[in-house]
Amino acid sequence: MFALKPISHDCVAGALAKAERYRLLNEPNEAESICHDILQVEPENDAALQTLLLALTDQFEESPERVAEAHKCVERMHGDYDRAYYTGIVWERRAKAKLRHGVPGSGARTYESLREAMTWYERAEAIRPAGNDDALLRWNACARLLQRNPRLAPASEERGEPLLSE
Secondary structure, eight states, rough: OOOOOOOOOGGGGHHHHHOOOOOOOOHHHHHHHHHHHHHHHHHHHHHHHHHHHHHHHHTTOOOHHHHHHHHHHHHHHOOHHHHOOOOOOOHHHHHHHHHHHTTTOHHHHHHHHHHHHHHHHHHHHHOOOOTOOOOHHHHHHHHHHHHHHHTTOOOOOOOOOOOOOO
């Protein structure tokens, strides 16, 4: 219907700064659009992929289908550390969106999502660049969230009713 207008390579840095600003202004749709424009001219731009992923995760609460799109961003990232770290981000933000919805019985699913995030942060920690403790900070944030919320617990093992002997 409409042909999108490509941005120039010279404007990528400024566009990325705008995308980050829109995220901070709680306008993830605007940030997402800008990131798509950047990726049209620089498909390998990891900073745009990271910002796009974060903009998508900002929308998890109202658009759960964005989870799959966020995972596709991770697949396009180049470094093993970034793929592990941002996979953790997707799981953590998915868990927090579930927590905010407060659906009865969602405590176990939220717990499992946070534990999955923590597993990915541990993978990232093992291969992190020197001077980068971001994965540890995120792991600790997940651990504290679990400690503060007793309703977030693993699903108890379901047991069948005992058979009555006659």
